[in-house]
Amino acid sequence: MITTTATTTLSLFLSLLLLSCFLQVSSNGDAEILSRVKRTRLFDPDGNLQDWVVTGDNRSPCNWTGITCDIIKNSSSVTAIDLSGFNISGGFPYGFCRIRTLINITLSQNNLNGTIDSAPLSLCSKLQVLILNVNNFSGILPEFSPEFRNLQVLELESNMFTGKIPESYGRLTSLQVLNLNGNPLSGTVPAFLGNLTELTRLDLAYISFKPGPIPSIFGNLKKLSDLRLTQSNLVGEIPHSIMNLVLLENLDLAMNGLTGEIPDSIGRLKSVYQIELFGNQLSGKLPESIGNLTELRNFDVSQNNLTGELPEKIAALQLISFNLNDNFFTGGLPDVVALNPNLVEFKIFNNSFTGTLPRNFGKFSGISEFDVSTNKFSGELPPYLCYRRKLLRLISFRNQLSGKIPESYGDCKSLTYIRMADNKLSGEVPVRLWELPLTRLELANNNQLEGSISPSISNVSHLSQLEISGNNFSGAIPHNICDLGDLRVIDLSRNRFSGSLPSCINKLKDLERLEMQENMLDGEIPSSVSSCTQLTELNLSNNRLRGGIPQELGDLPVLNYLDLSNNQLTGEIPSELLKLKLNQFNISDNKLYGKIPSGFQQDIFRSGLLGNPNLCGPNMDPIRPCRTKPGTRYILAITILCIVVLTGALVCLFIKTKSLFKRKPKQTNKITIFQRVEFTEEDIYPQLTEDNMIGSGGSGLVYRVKLKSGQTLAVKKLWGGAGQKPKSESLFRSEVEILGRVRHGNIVKLLMCCNGEEFRFLVYEFMENGSLGDVLHSKKEHSAVSSLDWTTRFSIAVGAAQGLAYLHHDSVPPIVHRDVKSNNILLDHEMKPRVADFGLAKTLKRKDNDGVSDVSTMSCVAGSYGYIAPEYGYTSKVNEKSDVYSFGVVLLELITGKRPNDSSFGENKDIVKFAMEAALCYCFSSPEDGAMNQDSPPGNYRDLRKLVDPKMKLSTREYEEIEKVLDVALLCTSSFPINRPTMRKVVELLKEKKSLE
Structure with missing residues (x-):
């Protein structure tokens, strides 16, 4: 008996010893695999994987960075590799899959690139999780063989994969998560994905599919909790089958071309937390069944064609964000909407709502955004909007609101943005409201507000727009206004302001528009206004200003609108004003005298000179001619005779030409x-x-x-x-x-x-120097080529960006150029750029109150090959982001000196792909990659030589600047419009001193 027990114990001991040896060998093997892959396949510039080294004391990888082992079975077998956000680069690390126990590879937010081939990928058939989001993989989507029967999570978001979704994806029957967001794929949304009945999450957003419907078979995905098909070029009606997904928590079908009514069966989505249907063409009324969705917190049906009244049952939902803007809703707001304790964002602008605003808005919730503009509301403003001290933006312009601005608004220290123009408000503005940390204060037009501007306005250091025209404000303009260095717009017109214009106005270096017409201002126009070099519009008409017109106004470099009419100005018209490029010039109804400068002796200026009895000029009836000295009429007669003879000679010459x-x-x-x-x-x-x-x-x-x-x-x-x-x-x-x-x-x-x-x-x-394209790419001798150093190129980039930013953000309505390219950027004798050729340009409709424009659909793709944004080619939809892409291509031309489709890039590769690959090589090259030569950029900028135009001789500072511009160019040429900056942001990025992170 003792012998048997001893034998059993010995056998157990030997088994454990063998298992231990096996596990040790297995662990050592995993470590060798990991170390080899790091050494041969990956580049780790930040040293995050420096502990991936097999040494005598470090033979188990279980403590290595990013490695997880099987803790449950107390083994040293590697089961998961997570290197998210480690800034690593290289190709796909197939070698990881030689680890037999590995089931999870997560490599998100890195700089991995290249294609993923299906054959070597078969090594990874044991995987349950494969996450490669936010990298630079390209080529067609990888195929998955039937061996991937255990794959549960597949996420490839925000790469550069192309082609159709392979049919093999419809056979991954264990798949629970499929995320392909933000890849430039083709084809339509495939119906075979409806076979993946284990799916809980399906993300196919921001993909330029061909126009197609939502497959009704998606109604079979009974376990689905998250369905995102945002901006996927969907058309047709929302299928009723989708409303059978009773476990759905997030339904996002926004920014498509969906039509028809919202199905009444939407009320079946009992678990839904968020519904995003904005930016479609849906019509009809809101189904009352939406009021049954008690778990709903975010609801956005803005930018559609919806009609009817807001049902009280929907208004009573406990929503966090409630967006109905840009529709055709009518009727009043149910009072119950203001009792919601969760409400943070309430946007219903651009509708036809009527009645009064519920008084209790803000009393029971920390509302931060409140926009009811462009409706037909009457009555008073809700007094409790900032009761919870969370209100950031208050927008109520273009209504029929009346009464005083509530005193409580003056205590709202969180408030940064106020627009209440075009109402019937009255009384004085609360004193403390002038002190709020606002960036914009708009109380203009049709209101009847009174009182004066508080001197404490000087505390509002970031105010950029002060617009209070068309009221009954009075008193002097406080000198404290000059302390607001960020002011771009001052509009105090059509009030009762008196006193003089502050002479300190020269401190407002960013001022673009100054309107003070129709007040009772007196005194002289301060010559110091000439220091406001960004000023484009100056209107001081209909006041009591006296003295002369300052000749210094002629030094304002971009002034194009000057109106000083109906004052008491005296003296002569300064000839210095001829330096201005004026679109509007009006100095009528003053007391000016003397001879009109010859440049203003034209019919287009006549009306702007009338009402000055002592002005004179030739042939400008009813302005009297200037007196001539005796004998002048004989000289004039001889001159006329000479002109007649000369004209006859020219006619003869013209016939022979x-x-x-x-x-x-x-x-x-x-x-x-x-x-x-x-x-x-x-x-x-x-x-x-x-x-x-x-x-x-x-x-x-x-x-x-x-x-x-x-x-x-x-x-x-x-x-x-x-x-x-x-x-x-x-x-x-x-x-x-x-x-x-x-x-x-x-x-x-x-x-x-x-x-x-x-x-x-x-x-x-x-434009003396022709186009930028000619200067950059012409093989002929060009006078401007020698001066096209980096400093000049950078100046051209900033100038062209400012021109496009004006079109997108400051023009009303906004303008999209649609053919931005180097040949349409002209250069004057000083190499200053001008955006030209507006034959394809279109005006766009404002979409919201922040100046973002709506997408317009064009009948055909317009523009120039190599500059056309990818989404434009697929959808023919265009807005400012299309121009941003084209401008990014121009930036790359300035850096490389190459055309957008230069043959040196290789087959099927344009300047964007070339720059992306070259930038990756530059960012992740190691110091051991070859010695520097004398032509190499200094320091870490060595590998930019693969990208930069060799005709430029560059300093270290210029390489740093090129690095920054390259970052901006790659942002602008993102495949996805939502990731591109606005042109206003592009200007800011280019002007920043530091490189982008």
Whole structure:
């Protein structure tokens, strides 16, 4: 018996010893595999994997960074590798799958790249979890063989995978999570994914699929809790089968082309927490059954075509965010909506709601965003909006609200943004409201507010827009306003302000618009206003200002609107004002005298000079002519005779000139002048000859016209006359309608247009150095090439960005160019850029109150090959983000000196892919990768030589600047519009001193 027991014990001991040896060998083998993969397949620039080294004391990988072993079975077998956010690069580490116990690979938020091949991937068939989100993998999606029967989680979000979703994905029957968000895939949303009945989460958002419906078979995914199909080009109606997914918590179908009504069966989604349906074309009323969704917290059906009233049952839901904006809702708001203790965000702007706003808004919840603008609300503002001290934004403009602004608003220290314009508010503004940390204060138009501006406004250090026009404010303008260094807009017009204009206004260096018309201001115009070098509009009309017009106003570099009319100004018109490029010039109804400067002696300025009895000028009836000295009339007669003779000679010469015009155009031509000019159409006709032609294109011919005055013009003559070619007509109208009203230093100036029965032409300022594309890419000798160093290129980038930012953010309505490219950025004699060629430009509709524009659908893709944003090619939908992509390509041209589709990039590769790969090599090259040569950039900027134009000789500082611009360019050319910055943000990023992280 003892012998048997001893034998059993010995056998057990030997078994444990063998198992221990096996586990030790297994552990050592895993460590060797991990170490080898790190050494041969991965690059670890931050040293996060420095402990992945097999040594005498470190032979088990279970304590290594990112490694998890089987703790439950108390073994040393590696089961999971998680290297998320380690900044590693390289290709997919197939070698990890040689670890036989491995079931989880998570490599999110790194810089891994290349393709994933199906054959070597078969090594990983034991995996249960594969997560590769936010990397740079490309090529078609990898196939998964039937051996992947245990795969439960597959996440490939935010890579660069292309092609259709493989049918093999529909056979991964154990799959619980499928996330392909943000890849530039093709095809339609595949119905075979409806076979994955174990799915709890399906994410196919931000993918430019071909237009197609939501597969009704998705109703079979009974275990689904999260369905995201945001911006996936879905069309048609929402299938009723989706409403059978009773476990669904998140339904996100936003930013598609869905039509029809919201199914009443939506009330079956008893578990739903969030419903996002904004940005579609849904119609009809809100189903009352939504009121049954007691778990619902986030509800957004904005930007649709919904109608009817807000059902009380829905208003009573305990929502956190409630967004109904940009629809056609009517009727009043049920009082119960204000009793919700969870409400944080309430946006119902751009509807037709009526009645009064529930008084208890804000009393029971910490509401932070409240936007009821552009409705038909009446009555008073809710007094408790900031009761919980959480209110950030209060927007109620364009309603019929009346009464006083509640005193409690003045105690709302959290409030940063107020817009209450176009109402019927009255009384004084609460004193403490002037002291709030606001960035914008708008109380303008149709209100009847009174009192004065509190001197304590000087505490509002970040205020950028002060707009209180059209009220009954009075008193002096406090000098403290000059302490607000971030002010860009001051509009105090149509009030009762008195006293003088503060002379300290020169401290407002960022001021762009100053409107103080229709007040009772007196005193002189301070010459110090000339220090406001960003000023584009100055309106001081209809006051009691006296003294002379400061000649220093002529030094304002971008001023294009000047109105000083109906004051008591005296003296002569300063000739320095001729330096301004004015779109509006009005100094009428003053007490000015003397001779009108010759540049203002034109019909377009006549109305702006009237009402000054002592001004004189020739042939400007009813302005009297200046007196002439005795004998002058004889000189004048001789001069006229000479002109007649000279004119006859010119007519003869014109007949003999080889011109593209066989005869003088008919006098039915309509001439429109947009800028101050000192020439007429008659000065242009004779010079539109073959000798002066400098270019041609699909829309017409371009001529270089030099006038006798020495001024040089660029004239674009469009093919055919009015009504002959629809495309030409469209281009002509687009240029005239857009450039005729746009005024910016980085946008080409349209001076004049002629619209005739036989032909049409457009007259622009001439850009001496041609286009940026010519300078960068022309093989011919170019006078500007030698001066195109990095400093100049960077200046061009910033200037062009500022021009586009103006179009997107400051133009009303906003303008999308649709053909941003280096050939459409012209350079003047100082290499200052001008954005040009607006033949394809479109105006967009504002989508919300922050200046973001709606997406417009175009009938066809327009633009130039190599510059077109990827989503535009798939969907023909365009907004400002399309221009941002194109501008990113221009930035890459400036850095590389190469065309967008240069053959040196290789087959099927453009400048964006080339830059991305080169940037990765630059970012993750190790110091051992070859010795530096004398032509290499200094320090860590060595490998930018693969990317940077070799024609540039660069300093360390310039390499740092290029690194920053490269980061901006890669942001701009993101495959997904949502990830691209706005042009206003691009300007900020370019001007920042430090590189982007």
